[in-house]
Amino acid sequence: MARRAGVSRATVSHVLNGQVERFLPETVDKVRQAALDLGYVPSAAGRALAMGRSDFVILVAPPTTLTNLQDIVDMISGDLEDLGFTVVVHVSRTEGAPVASTRLHNLVEALRPAGLVDLGSLSEKELLKLQRSGCPVISPTIGTGGPRTARDDLNVAIGRIQARRLSARGYREIVYAFEAGRRDATWGRERMGGVTEGCERRGLAAPESFEVPLDPRGARSAVGALLDRRKPPVGIACYSDEVAIALVFAAASTGLRVSHDIGIIGVYSGPVGQIMSPRLTSVYVDLRVSLGGIRTAIADTFGGPRPPELPADARAMSVLEGDTA
Amino acid sequence: MARRAGVSRATVSHVLNGQVERFLPETVDKVRQAALDLGYVPSAAGRALAMGRSDFVILVAPPTTLTNLQDIVDMISGDLEDLGFTVVVHVSRTEGAPVASTRLHNLVEALRPAGLVDLGSLSEKELLKLQRSGCPVISPTIGTGGPRTARDDLNVAIGRIQARRLSARGYREIVYAFEAGRRDATWGRERMGGVTEGCERRGLAAPESFEVPLDPRGARSAVGALLDRRKPPVGIACYSDEVAIALVFAAASTGLRVSHDIGIIGVYSGPVGQIMSPRLTSVYVDLRVSLGGIRTAIADTFGGPRPPELPADARAMSVLEGDTA
DNA sequence: TTGTAGGCGTTATCAA
């Protein structure tokens, strides 16, 4: 485009960027008309090149099954798009590997994004490295101003709540259940760490951990093996609702009385645990609240309006009181 | 970067773009080493500007709960990255809205991607519009060469299989269950269409449809309402495993004998249906097979190696034989 | 086998 309007390229640039006041209305019209005629869309590439930075924001999705990735993306890209950014999602390939994801680094180098939003799956080291590439990084870790501590880590808190619930329901022996073969699953360590912390605080032994295959037979033998070493009642904090559900039915089919002999608590990951019978006891994480920090950080970083205040009593997470613990 | 290797920028460009043969191995090494040292990644902006097209490929994720989005992205971006492309994911915001997503169009305009891979959530009209933006579009619809027909639509096939199974198990009355409030959920119409087709083929009445809330009370009253109009046995094809599970427990708690009075079949969306008791009957979709078409299309479009041949007997989908239908 | 030069669309700077 450009000289089609009979003006210089610079003028076009100015007009299209809202510097409308400083020009003759006539000129402005000419430019706008020409742009319309030509179906002209400013090139992101050109802009990025000139500015050294693009209008893209990378949203890094954790390599774990996030049933509500949709909602998360919606919420965040809503905020960001209002500010004129375009959100692209990067889903990490490697799970649990502490090693840096080359893919992500390439993406950052290539795209020179205006920013990067991490949902919590990146290590501090990674984040720093990314930051050194020159793009603002927003993450639960950094958003709170300091290094991640047990206090503000959502996943540690999940574990703590599990421990608290189990203990409150009278289980003195607490163990932790991973999904089979995925001890290194995203946030697994943190969650179990939270359980350990919760146990210590109450003078209980640190939880032993074991693995639960997501099939009936495997789950049954996991339960069997567990009860060879422990005797009921025992409380099980689970990595996920899936693991918890596997245990519930495995225990029942073994003749154990769920909630009496064995207490089971999951981490909410969809409605299934709440519609089955027995209803699963689980930890529910409220998206709006738990994403609040990130949204605020976005506002702080990019200068948009702050997200709506949450009611003071809004808790990031709560226990869904079911029949299993 | 550039002269760090003691060569000119052009040389760098050439080497990094694979024009390896024309240079001294020594030079090539020098360049590569320097690139590695510097952690140099060519700027997408510069490249896009010069070429008029970037190296990004947009993967459009459907606005539906895809538990295995990870795996899908892995598989596809694996193919694509081997060819030197970078995959970014776009998750659609609007569900069921036939209206074009302006977000996606912006993204395409801004990124000028090398291509766009649709997983099946875009309408033909959309796809054409996108194509007109000048970027190759790969989608189940287009990949097969023609407009989408009942024959090759995965979701219609899912419905057909549900109908077949229910009919084979002796249910003469078949109904379709949507998730409450989400009749327009992605692929809902197609799946129910498949059921309808399957019914017609067998001389059964077209399925009535109803909605099932994903909570125990709501599901119970949905079942109640259904049985006010129909009398057992009735077979229910469900939009998802979640819906199916809600129905299973609702029916059981109403005193109905699942599989005897009421047959229920879902669509696999995670292991939960298979670890609970009763084990859910469901339609399993094999990622490798069902993504085969797209991967082949990718190879055709971008010239990479074709994906590994699948065993001849590989079926895109199969019935997981559970206890509920 | 290598380097030079021009251009891609935008923005910033500075001159008219």
Added chain:
DNA sequence: TTGATAACGCCTACAA
């Protein structure tokens, strides 16, 4: 109030 002009980083003829 406007309009040249020079980057930005990369690619591709073409020249050396």
